[in-house]
């Protein structure tokens with residue numbers, strides 16, 4: 001007899017499953033996909049979209065359309081928690097939904113609790129859709145005055161956002177902003193010296209300021225206030241702080257990793273409930289904690305697809321191998337990229353061309369399903 005598969009979030013790790021929903025339906029299973037937007041935005045091209053290198057349509061996947069086209073049900077809502085014993089999903093709207101097998105690809109978010117923030121023009125870098133609104137506001141400001149954009153965060157997304165704001169204002173604005181990146185005490189501390197230096201040089205040569213004066217404590221009345229009490233004026237703020245997995249799992253009483261991600265075994269399966277799976281930023285892979293990068297979400301695709309089908313059909317599960325080192329390419333916003341894989345490190349136009357080729361190919365593959 002057919003069973004009911006619920007997919008929560010149409011993120012990068014569910015792409016192959018979403019492309020093959022018809023195979024589940026052909027076998028008599030019912031499919032429901034729940035997400036807060038009819039589209040899923042590809043984060044790898046998000047900073048480029050902010051810089052107007054890409055249009056929003058080029059970097060998004062029409063989740064709702066793809067689900068409904070294959071005979072599945074799409075629910076525009078957010079999952080707030082589940083009741084694993086009763087096999088029920090609870091939605092933000094207050095509605096509930098049953099499942100037999102469930103898979104989470106709900107990604108991560110920028111926590112707002114670490115900094116006291118009040119006022120307008122504060123944009124988190126996730127969800128990627130926020131960058132569309134931020135772009136509009138930057139263009140509005142850039143048409144009338146010189147202004148200050150502050151980016152809070154010292155990781156790769158802060159660097160890419162800074163480079164692409166510069167690009168946006170240079171190509172489309174009348175006035176250039178002063179761009180300041182508040183990185184805490186160190187810029188990109190998780191990365192090797194060579195890559196940090198290349199990225200910092202790419203930004204500072206265009207006038208971007210990298211401030212290593214300490215952590216931001218508060219944002220209030222157009223000012224950024226550091227732990228030390230020192231304050232800086234600002235007109236528009238990006239929050240690019242470290243991301244955290246979606247809080248659904250803790251709320252549901254499921255076993256989680258130290259950061260609150262769904263604790264999964266080698267089958268990408270909850271360690272407590274064999275009918276719960278997950279992939280991407282929202283999981284904590286028990287065997288080996290993984291970086292929060294799209295690469296691992298993408299690598300999870302074939303295993304999640306196989307294991308969801310196997311779980312519904314009563315077949316054998318496959319193990320997930322996260323693989324070795326991954327290719328990193330940063331889009332610096334000036335037509336150049338910075339590429340690193342193992343000991344290989346170089347910057348320039350070629351690095352951007354490689355990133356652009358890989359990203360466009362990825363989108364083309366999944367947009368073709370639409």
Ligand SMILES: Cc1cc2nc3c(=O)[nH]c(=O)nc-3n(C[C@H](O)[C@H](O)[C@H](O)COP(=O)(O)OP(=O)(O)OC[C@H]3O[C@@H](n4cnc5c(N)ncnc54)[C@H](O)[C@@H]3O)c2cc1C
Nearest residue numbers: 009011012043044078079106107157280281292293294295
């Ligand atoms: C600016 C920026 C640039 C980046 N660039 C790169 C890069 O170049 N390469 C790279 O490897 N990584 C990059 N990353 C990291 C990358 O974004 C993440 O690792 C990747 O998005 C993880 O994919 P995911 O599918 O797990 O989550 P997401 O892409 O966050 O997708 C989660 C999905 O779940 C949905 N969702 C969320 N909450 C709920 C809920 N409660 N109920 C239902 N649905 C929900 C969301 O709408 C979304 O569609 C970047 C991150 C940022 C912020």
